[in-house]
Amino acid sequence: MAFDPLQERGVPLDEQVRDWRELDVTPIDADRCDPYTRCRIITMNGIEVEAMMFSHHLARHCRDQEIRRQLARVRYIEAQQQKAVNWLLPGSASVLETTIAYEQVAVDLTAWVARMEPDAYLKQAYEFGVLEDFDHLYRYANLYEMIEHRKAEKIVDQLTEVMPGRPTCLHHRDPADNVREPYDRRRTEPLSRLHALTIMSAEQQTMNFYMNVGPMYMEPIARRLYQEIGLIEEEHVTHYESLVDPGESWWEMLLNHEYNECYLYHSFMETESDPKVKNIWELHLNMELEHLRLAAELFKRHDGRDPDQVLAPALPPPVTFEPNKGYVRDLLATQIDHTTLGTGYVREAHERFSKMQEAIMGGEKPPSEEVVDDNRAISGLEYRLEIEGPHPGGLQLRR
Template sequence: MAFNPLRERGIPLDKQVRDWRELNVMPIDPDHSDPYTRCRIITMNGIEVEAIFFGHQLARHCPSVELKQQLARVRYIEAQQQKAVNWLLPGLASVLETTIAYEQVAVDLTAWVARMEPDPYLRQAYEFGVLEDFDHLYRYANLYEMIEHRKAEKIVDALTEVMPGRPTYLHHRDPMDNVREPYDRNSAAPISKLHALTIMSAEQQTMNFYMNVGPTYMEPIARQLYQEIGMVEEEHVTHYESLVDPGESWWEMLLNHEYNECYLYHSFMETESDPKVKSIWELHLNMELEHLRLAAELFKKHDGRDPEQVLAPELPAPVTFEPNKGFLRDLLATQIDYTTLGTGYVQDAHERFQRMQEAVMGGERPPSEQVIEDNQHKSGEEYRLETDGPHPVPSLRLHR
């Protein structure tokens, strides 16, 4: 049945504040929960963090004290939602285990979005990025085996394969080549706007996470690997945020943010296997319906348009976490040797790319390569999880 969040009534804002007991949610069991439940939690944490960050930026550009106060009330609820969502993660999990789950999100969420994206240019952006997150998962899985003596299959549960993608050392590009062309806000499909916000938010949270947890390790190779991949995540946020049309007004951006939260909470409520977690998705959806209503009123008042002019008349098909093994193997076979040039893509190294490689590498072997060699030496072989047999290794032209 069609669900139009603009026509649904949510919980009144003054009824949404929760006390500490209500926020003290029961975390999931890392040994018995569906790995995709953890992926949904990580995704919604990133979405809520983006909602909070965006709300603060909007407030900093808003001259009206009354508007700042209204935004602050909604933002406080978003902050409570973020705490409830993120605190669903188990304290038993190590930082590295959570990292591997973050990369599983990046792989399977981005792959799903790429498969569903109707715009060829935007789809290429997701296909390009996912091969790099796929390689990050492989590097962290080898670090995990080496320093915690455990295998990543316990975390990803064979839903996501672990094998080399586009090698991480090839992800270091001139910053100007990380900027893409934005969608056109007047002609882009509503789902394209939601996709861009979703992946931007997820990658931003991954960047934030690595920025903060990287130096908490004592092992030099762990600190170095988080530092290297953390810099790639900065590139990825640039890559994805540039897809959003900067011509959208603040009020249109707010409207899109709130609609996207409704879309994702509804999606995960429909697909969640854990009843306790599902109840949180349902509660937050009912909160977000009111946030959307308030954003729609601000949009009508300050933008002078009707929300139906820019939003989908009903929610698209639910965002679904599912295996994407065949899709990823096809990309590995056809796009592993891509890099970027300007706002497009090429298959050969170019002068700016080579200059950046020389500047970043400094003649040294990068941590992302060293971690594989170190694990081979310590464990006897590198770690891979290939559930459908070995994948063919295409030739790489970028390093020539």
């Protein structure tokens, strides 16, 4: 039976505050956990961070003190949820191991969304982005082998291939060419709204993570690589946030945020393999049902519409972390040479792209190329994990 979060009652808001003991969650085992459990944790951390930041921005544009107080109450619970989720990650994992997991999220979550997206233009936006995150995974895997002397397959567990995608050095574009056309809120499928908000939130969290952890490294190549890919993640956030219709009211955006949290917690509760983590997804879902009810009341009062006019009548099929190797390989074979021009995509290096390349490169090899050269010099060959035959471009296997 389909699950309609608007028809469900959750935990009352005044019963949702947790004490320190409840927030002191047991982290997953970095060496034995399902890699996709870690991916779900990273995803929900990004979703909760976006929920909090959106609530802050709404509060800064709202004059009604009672609404600001309600937002603050819900936001505090979101902050507790974010801490519980993010603290599931183990302290024994290095920053670089977590980074590789972030890129596994970017590859397999974005690929799954692209496969499920009903709108052709939005689908193309996700397909374009996934080939870039796929290459980031490859660059960080080489850094991991070089400075920690370990293999990325320990983290991705052969669920996600590690090999070159669209070369990272070609991701630096004129900022204006990162802005896409938004969906039309009056005509788009409810699922498309959820997809756009999910991928925007996940990429935003990746951008924030790299901004904060990059300077913590002593190795010059690591610092430079995080800086380069961190700049590209900013481009990706621009790319994905521009898909959202800016004509949505604050109340409609709040409603979408809360509905999307219900959707994702329900999805992960349905697909989680770790019983302890699954219990957290279920608890948070029951909290989010109340957050959604409160957002729906604000929407009806201030937007003058019924939530059913913009939301799906029931949750779509669950968001699923699963291997996307064949799908990504097809994209590598057909779209690896794409770049952007205006709100569309082209295959040739146009004038604005070339000008940006000259400005950012400064006549030198970028860190994303240096890291592969340096690892090749140390290890003999760059690191790759290819599972289903050779790279579509004819590159050689390295395990």
